[in-house]
Amino acid sequence: MQPDDELDKTANAALPLTGIKVLDLSRVLAGPSATMTLGDLGADVWKVEQPGTGDDTRTWAPPSASGIATYYLAANRNKRSIAVDLATPEGRQIVLRLAAQADIVVENFRPASLRKLGLTYDELRAVNPRLIHCSISGYGRGNDLEDRPGYDFILQAECGFMSITGEPDGEPMRLGVAFVDLVSGMNAVQAILAALFMRERTGRGQWLDIALFDSAVFFLANVASGHLNTGSEPRRFGNAHPSIVPYQLFDCADGRIALAVGNDEQFRRLCLDVLPLPGLAADERFASNRRRAENRDLLLPILSGHFSTTSRAEMLGRLERAGIPAGEVKSVGEALRSQPSVLRDSIVTSPHPVLGETKSIRSPLRMSAAPMPAPSAPPLLGQHTDMILSQVLGFQPDQIDALRGGGIVQ
Known part of the structure; x- marks a missing residue:
């Protein structure tokens, strides 16, 4: 792809994370939602994807708009996409060079895959001791379940949420959105921002271990407290509240x-x-x-x-x-057209090279000293490969052509 100027971070000079560089090795929802928030806050996010396929959510449709899955659009604005085959020595070197310049890396690989790729925390820290490495997984690292895949639906079942959701005499139900993924992404952002603050004082990066399981059981909140302190087993109340009436x-x-x-x-x-x-x-x-x-x-x-x-x-x-x-009780469409949505200017529009424009929900982070501009649209697969290779890593056009000819990049 040819370089473009749509993600000009100089226009975001007043944003809190301007100048912070994020190497995004994550996919699906928890990691991408975290890196999208960092991008909303002004960070330069380099989204690394596999040539030919890209993020899994690029195929999660319907619904889609002109063939582009709207699921992918929901978690990938304010990023630049570079398509690199990590399984090749040349691709790994590109990622290591990006890690050497990055402030943050976010990944959700299984540990076995990271070791095979040679992209573990220790290997990345060796090229950049100031790097903040955030690992997001289903059950955390360093235990017998570290290589078990984590899916929001499974975690909602395993962590008790489905047992308290639904009609009292009905089937256990999941929430209509992947909230375990989303709250895990929020927890990742909180940990990353805290680690950035610590790095200002110590000069050192660190490893962050964010687990969907931890996020889910913590999100049980008062329900968990009730069980832990009384031994009673929470049950489903449908749309009613177990403790407040009416x-x-x-x-x-x-x-x-x-x-x-x-x-x-x-x-x-x-x-x-x-x-x-x-x-x-x-x-x-x-x-x-x-x-x-x-x-x-x-x-x-x-x-x-x-x-x-x-x-x-x-x-x-x-x-x-x-x-x-x-x-x-409103439908989704009614909610997005409602008075609060209008008053809060909740919907933002961004130009898109295929769709003409995309619409998304404005960041809920509103700061008086750092108003956020309209976001850039979620990138096409490999849309910024040339830009990142040339402007960030200093590759020449003939070198990029050789990489593309060898299937290393797209």
Whole structure:
């Protein structure tokens, strides 16, 4: 591919990670989402992909736009793609030279594969002692499960999430997005930023061991705390909350709403100002959240009967005036067109060499001193191979042609 100037980092001089270079050896979601966040923050991300195939998610469709998988588009903006065959000696040398200039490397290879490729932490540290090496895996490194592949769906099952998700009498269910991958990517970013801060003080890099399993069980939060400290086994409550009542969906006359009564005062206002059911507010069985949770089977049919006779718009208006959290149950499209999405300018558009433009969700990291510009579109496979080889590593055109002719790069 010919070099281009679409990823001009000088335009991002005010961003926090401007000047930081990231060697991205990861694929699928956890690693790419982490490196995308680093790119959003101004880092120069070099995404290394296998010639001919690239990141696995390039084939994860439908849906796709003009043949480009939208799954791939979701986690790869603000990057440059260089297609290199790591299994060749020449390809490995290219990666080692990039590692020598990088500040951060992110990878999710199995340890056996890293050893075979000669790209372990010790081997990369030998060429760059300041390198921060972030390994993302299913079950962590240095144990009997280190070579076991980690998939979000499997982790949701193994870490207890599916056992607490779904209707009480229904099948265990996974969340509709790969949240274990995504939260692992977030944890990787936090660890990387902390390691960068430490390097400022010590001058040394370090190895970061991020496991999907660790991220998942940590994300159990209050559910894990309940089991660890009482021995009780959490169960599924559908859309209801195990500890807060009423905190679930209710059917109005013409649609469904989500209601979150977070404290006793809100429940009092629900009974007096919204429904109204003054006798319910005074009923000792429901006066406190603990009593409401204990007597949910008595309370919820009463509430449901009153919600079902009122239109959704009328009920939401009453709840808003009473200061009680509630909202419509929206589709994804409705959410992306909603007032909060418009007010937060949530959708950003980037020019794309094939699609004309791509749309993505703006970074949730909003900083007054570092407003983020519109991102660059996720790159085509090998789109920046020539640029990186020439501008970063100093290869001449004839050398690049030879590498491409030998199938080392694309």
